[in-house]
Amino acid sequence: MPHSPTDIRRAVVAQKAQVAKLFDELRAGSLDKSGLGVTRDTYGAGEQFGYRVIEAHARSLGLELQRDHAANLYMTLPGRDRAAPRLMTGSHLDSVGNGGNFDGAAGVIGGLVAQQALKTLGLTPACDVTTMAIRAEESVWFEVSYIGSRAAFGVLPDGALDARRVDTGRTLAEHMTECGADVAAVRARKAHLAARDIKAWVEIHIEQAPQLIEAGVSVAIGTGVPGNFRYPEVRIHGEWAHVGLPRRFRHDAVLAASDFALGLDEIWQGEDAAKRPMAFTIGRCFSDASEHALTKVAGLMTLSLDVRAYDKAHLAGLERRILGLTRAIEAKRGVRIDLGARASAEVAPSNPALFSALTGSANAMGLKSMPLASPASHDTATFTVAGVPSCMLFVRNANGSHNPHEAMEIDDFLDAATVMTHWLAGAASA
């Protein structure tokens, strides 16, 4: 029997106090030592704490619990046909250092809220409905993206297990083992998840920019997760020289790095004007501290580059232009630009049918929503690339993410959970 939007809203909103308490409990137990934000370090004490809280809550809801070889947690509301491809939702439980309480956790708690609402409505789904609490999404810790979700699909790249955590200096393999993972199975690329067993994946996540605040809308439906290419260590080799050297003799690495940054910004402005979404970030940029000085022309600058966009051909075109930019700077400044190692991730567009279904659910619930391209990376990309129909639901959030000031309103979060519940109720009766 189909459930009315009023019943669905009531079943979700009834959980408001419980949800607020759960977020508070997560925050209190993973407070950063600065006392401002939270630190749920990847395969470390903070993330482990998150798992204890979420697991205890899922157990109290009577969900089936399961862990995989990467210590991801699956919380399942059993369906009538246990063998049928299941519906999945969830997000990650780790955070950046001194980050916010909602990035990641909102998607895990959102799934649990929807599952509890389905139970309240007395709905036994046709297939299993699973919330996945994912490990190690934040790439700041090991500088490897989507560790938990890619390990679950058996596609974590070679060498990832040997990556060292930036703060502890210890390997991913060591950290995983401590958290109960079976590293041999990860290394052997065992797959716990396969696309054929998953009917659809939807991830709730806070928005990481103020676009929903600007639009006055609580929920957005994601159009896709961008692909990227990255050059973690670009080296611009100029020539160290004394300040007395006239301009025409200089090969100044600082000026070349500035040309590079401003050249990229010019490309971005053009793409913005042409409404082709992209983003570039130079997250690190430094000279050699052992050589640089007040009275020296810099001979070396090292920087990182991350470029992302939503279309494969667009991304390839951007990379060609950036390579052209480096050659032009080399000629202009008499420097040599060594791009170093390259990493990349595929573009992951949302499934069109799922995008429409979620938009329809928002409409049915009387909620204004909008399509949103969010430039951040998310585990959803792993599901999409594996061939699972996937989409994201974004929740309005002031002050961005990855900082202590994330400000998601619980009412906005419940709006997203309402859309999720409406969609699940429909998809799980089909």
Ligand SMILES: [Zn+2]
């Ligand atoms: Zn996140």
